[in-house]
Amino acid sequence: MAIEERASTHVYHQKRMFTKEELDALEARCVHEEPPYCSAACPLRLDARAMAAALAAGDFDGALALYGKITPLPHILASGCEAPCRKKCRLGELGESVDLPALEHAAARFGQRTGGTGMLRLKKKKTAAVFGSGAFAAFYTGEIARKAYPLTVYSGFENAAGFLAAAAPFADAEGVRRDAESLEAAGVVFVRADALTPELYAEEREKYDILCVSPEFLSLLGGGEVNEAFMLCESRGVISAPADKKGVLDAAFGARKAALTADRLAQGLSPDNTRGEEGAVETRLYTNMKGVESSRSVKPAGGLYTRDEAVREAGRCIQCRCDECIKGCAYLQHYKKYPKKLTREIYNNVNIIMGDHMMNKPMNACALCSQCSVVCPNGYDVAEICLRARRTMVDTDKMPLAPHEFALNDMEFSNTEAFLCRPQPGFDKCRYVFFPGCQAAAIAPETVERAYRDLSARLPGGVGLLLGCCGAIAEWAGRVSIYNDAVKLLDDSFARLGNPEIIAGCPTCARMLANHGNVKVTGIWDVLDEIGLPAGAKGLEKPAAMHDSCGARGDGHTQSAVRRLAEKMGCTLVETEYSGDSSPCCGYGGLVQYANREVAREMAQKCVSGTDAPYITYCMACRDRLAREGRESRHILELAYGSDAGSPPDISGKRYNRLALKKRLLNDIWKETTPEMDCGFAIDYLPEARAAMDDRMILESDVTAVLQYARETGEAIQDCGTGLIIARRRLGNVTFWVKYEERDGGYLVHSAYSHRMNVQTR
């Protein structure tokens, strides 16, 4: 297999990942951006959630700033609003909803207005006038005033305080005074008329560009239909409100719409020009109410909330959000992005023809495990996005090789040097073939051998053995053609064995192989469940948790079978929160540990965070990754066959194990000897060299190749200071360097490092 290093970004043809329609449909499934229930019910779209958060933190100024955004008369509105938000508050389902109007009122009373009141703002050129009074006129006055139109109010009142007091008899005097202050500061002119008459109106109206009349005055003038969407009486060319809307919130909302209409008229545009969405909406937000307790509202000791009472009431707000996927996934937590946003950014990343692909790392750090699709109320599957993105990047020649090259080489190793396909001795065709999976051979070769010997002894009809990689690695890397090559190799091998029933040792392999078509795949756990555990199978003494492999997501049958087996062996199992179909990935899936070690570690940590108990797994990769977190972790087959795989081997160890297993089995079971592939000299490693190599993904075979080359060609230098010899060799797309000393005809390796860049003299 030749993996070509990408030469350059000369391939510009645009194979798109999704159409725009597909993308929109996908994104629509994520409801994270949907407004909370309270805000959606509010025609003025108050961000009540944020306001409650501010109050709970004691930030009254911030709370007032949020509330003040949606109304020019915060005291009055808070005093009289009918609060449809309270009916939609989710806490109301369990106990009492959050008392939002009381919180709003507290914000108005204790918060300080920051920033200007519009005093110093340049006034707009067009002038406005209001004829009449009442709640609608009052709110409209506020809205127009803060849009900086020079405004004159003709009513029975000579100042803002009187005007507002009459409009809001339900509000307290102090509140009215404060709201009046902002009208004064905006320079609103009040003209007191003893009687508002049609004659006065006819006389004064010419002076102004934008006219508004109160509903009462409109009927005095002779009436006229008011279009409720724009708050416009078209027949008279004036802004007004429908006579039948009496509520305070109606007045406030009507005034908001009316002010927008005023803007459009002032600009000479039609009132329906780009208004955007107005009014209350339905929200598709989802909130998990699990663990939320019923509670009652804080009741004020006096008539109104004190600061402390407001803070406590605001603290009851559960900050409705949909975070289901993020809560369970270390990857989403790491990047702090919710799926809709992540999707858009990855989509844009893939479509970049020229320029920086800033989203390669996030795209490659997803484990492709689909846990999100299970916990999301709408089944959003980030794996689908990331896998498709990787495939598209590969197809358009933009996928950098580096993140996945090591894994792809490892897969090739599994399917070439370490590959083994044999029928059981004495059988030409076999009824079964044991496919343990590449990680099992790499991590627990002893277990693999015992399992094979056991199966071939107890199952009739012949049990073949196939050591190889199912191709999952290529699939995760988005390299479809390499995956197809693996499928072909395996299908040919299965055919040679007589198309036996495949006994898989790994749930991911089982899933991959099941897609081949014309194959029957069974998990080894099902076989052992049926024919019984081998003698000597023994569980753990302590209670243990079962970590479900992401390969078994959606496969309830396997999840129960392995638990049955564990219990048959005497294990006591503890259940954890994220298990079964919602189990997180250990960090092996999706090649995360190669592309982004940090996220892979966080994933493994999340897996073991549910409990302090040891873990049992049924995927060898999981067993390995959990053990690396220092947690006792055993594969169910280790327990069944009484073999302990020990501490996790490093990358060279994993290669060695596979090769050694193949050699040993060919020798012991099939009586085939393989020639010694000895390089002819001894190589030892300092511990720090081994650690560096494992960290930098440099294999012993790489070091051996360098040293062989140095021996043959003599190409090496010596550092006279340290005495160390330094040699290098280019293997494929990488140059490997080794620092070593000669010792007894062999070598002691001090360090090894590599780089992908080519270097030459000029």
Place this chain on the structure above:
Amino acid sequence: MTRHPGGDGHTRELLRLAALPRGARILDMGAGDGEALRLMRAEGFDAAGIDLAPGRDVAQGNMLRCPYPDGSFQGVLAQCSFAVSGDAPGAFREAYRLLAPGGALMYSDVVLPGAGAAPAAERAGFAVEHSEDLTAQWREYYLESLWNGTAESPPCRVPKGGCGYVMLVCRKERKV
């Protein structure tokens, strides 16, 4: 950091080719941190600058809609700014509007492969007096800044690979 290669030398070369009189009023469209602006002032020009994210001495604003009257400048400098403005043809038209007859546009920027900047300049009404391909020089600048870790990620696509970098000096000709 100024985002164009060649630094001060490049700016001076553009000024030399434009041959504007001393004291000429020049606008730096997309002036960034103001380095070029201050260089032009030091050279004796009456220079102003505009940018959405201005540095010292630069006015805040959108260079596609400059708050200056038609024909109020004798020179316009545009280095690595038209492409990232999101509307290069619009930027050329705006430069044309801002220049008095006889004025010069001093321009250098990345261009897509196969395209050039001269057609857009001509469509805006300019006569192209001088045109030069600076791709090799630009690549060197880009790689050096990548090595030194100072390569920023600009708001829009940074063309690479088959793309080029050109320099133009264009004239808004006097109508006879």
Place this chain on the structure above:
Amino acid sequence: MADKNYYTIDPEGKLRCMKCGVPLVKGKAKFMYLDNGFPVELPVCPVCGFVYVPEELALGKVLSVEKALEDK
């Protein structure tokens, strides 16, 4: 075009080519990756042309530039 070097290191006689038996000297070299070239000065054998890439450089600047170019 100025003859630039993005990185310079002088071996100062402390490195010896074992094949040719002579000390490495400061020589002109070039890193190439994905069609991009970076001129540098590295310890070079004046006889056989062996170019030495120090460990700190390989794991530091070279690695970060490789990653930056891969994301383009």
